[in-house]
Amino acid sequence: MNQLVDTRAIVTGASRGLGRGVTEAFLAEGASVVAVARDTGPLTELAARDPRLQLVAADASDPAVAARLLRQYSPAVLALVAGAAPVLRPLQQHTWESFSMNWNIDVQITFHWLREALVLPLHRGSRIIVMSSGAAIMGSPLSGGYAGAKATQRFMADYASQEARRGNLEISVSAVLPKLTPATELGRAAAAAYATRMGVPFEDYLRQLGRPVTPEIAGAAFVRLAAGLDAADAYMLSADGLQPLSNPTPGEQRPLPAGVKEER
Template sequence: MDLEGKRIVVVGGSRGLGRGLAEAFVVRAAEVTVVARNATAVQGPGEQPAVTAISADATDVDAAWRIMDQTRPDLVIMNAGAEPPTERIDRIGWEAFTTNWNVDVKAALHWVQAALTLPMTPGGLVVLVSSGAAVQGSPLSGGYAGAKRAQWFIAKYAEGLSAELGLALRFRVIVPRQMFTGTGVGDTGIAAYAAAAGRTFAEQAATWPEMTPRAFGDMVADLIGRTGLAEAMVYAVRGDTGVTVIE
C-alpha cells in the first residue's frame, strides 16, 4: 500500500504511540486526520505534525460514523485507549477492572462497525493497536489484558464479515510487545511494576528494549507501506526484534 496521498485517520493520535504513528504517516506524504479528545494538542509548534485535527470522544458512536463519513479514509488506525488501573486482582473493584473494556473495546467496536456499515472504500484497511498484555497478561492492570485481546476478536469477526459480504476490507491487529517510556500507558505500567519489584522507574524501564513512539510509528508505517498487512492477521512490534507475525 503506497501511503503517499492516502487518507489516514488515527484515532487517539495526539500523544504516545498514536502521535508517533501520525508523524510517521505525515512524513510519508499521507493526508492524516487525528481524532483525539484534545485536538488542540496536535496543532501548534513547528515540531508537531501537519495534520487535520478533530476533537471527539473515540467511544462516541455518532462521532465515529460522522468522521468516517466525512473523511472516507483508506486506512484507519484505532489507537485510542484508557490508562489501565494499577491494582492487584484481590483489591480492584469492578468499575476500575472494566476501565479498558469501556474505552478501548467500545471504541474499537464502534469504529469497526462504521467501517463495515458505511462502508469504507474497497481495499480499505483498519488496524487495531492492541498490547503485549493481550499475549502474556498483566496482573497489575485489571481487565486491560482481556480488553486488548478482545480487540483481536473484533478484528477477526470483522475480517470474516467483510469476506462474507464482499466488501474487500481488511482488519488487522498491531501488538506493541513492550512498554514505552513517555507514554501514558507505558509510564503507568512501568511505575506499577517497578513498585511491585522494588525497583526504580529507570531500572524497570531498562528491562524493555529502547524504542520511541516515533520509531514504533516508522516501523508500522513501513510495514503497511511494504505489505499492506496482507501476509497475516496479528503482528508484533518490538524494539529489539522488529516486526514478527503472531498469527
C-alpha cells in the same frame, strides 16, 4: 518515503504516545491525516505547520463520531490507537468500575469503528489497523481488565477481517500488539508499578525490558501496514519491528478441535 501520497487516514488517539508517532509517520510519508483526540492541543503546532493535518476534538468511543467521520472523510487507512490508561492496582483493590474501564472505552472504540467501517463500508482496498497490546498475550496483573480488553480487541480485528472476506469487501484488518514500553506515559507508569511490585529499582526493571518500542517505531510499523507491505492478521511489535502472530480465532475453513461440537 512518500509511501502514502494521496492517501487519507484517520487516526484515533492521535495526540500523544504511540498514536502521535503514527500521526507523524503518516504525514512524513505523504498522507493527509484526520487526527481524532479528546484533547487536540498537543497537535496544534504541528497542524499549523502542515495543512495536511486536520484536527478533530471528539470522543472516539461515541458511535456517532465514528459514523460521522467515516462518512465525511471516507479514509483509505483507519488507525485505531485511542484507549484509556488502566488503573494500576492489584485485583483485590479494584472496584468493578476501575477493573472494567478498558472494556468500556478501548473495546467500545474498536467495536463502533469496526462496525461502522463494515456497514458503510469503506472503499475497496482500505486498511484498518487496531492497536492492541502485548498484554493480550502476556497478561497484566496490575491493570485490572486491561489485558482482557486488549485480547478482545485482537479478536475483534480478526472477526472484522473474516466479515470483510465473507462480504467480498476487500478491506484488510490487522491488530498490532506492542510490548510494554516506557516511551509512553501509560507504559512508563505500568513499568514503575511493576518495578515496585518486584522490589527492584526502576532503571533495573527498564533494563530487563530491553530496547523500548518508541512512537517512531510504532509509526514505521503502521506505515508498513498502511502501505500494504505486510499482510498478516496480527503482529507483535517490539523494538525490532513487526513479528506476525498466528491467527487467534477459527475461520470458516478451519476444523473444530476434537470433541468440540459446533454451536447451532
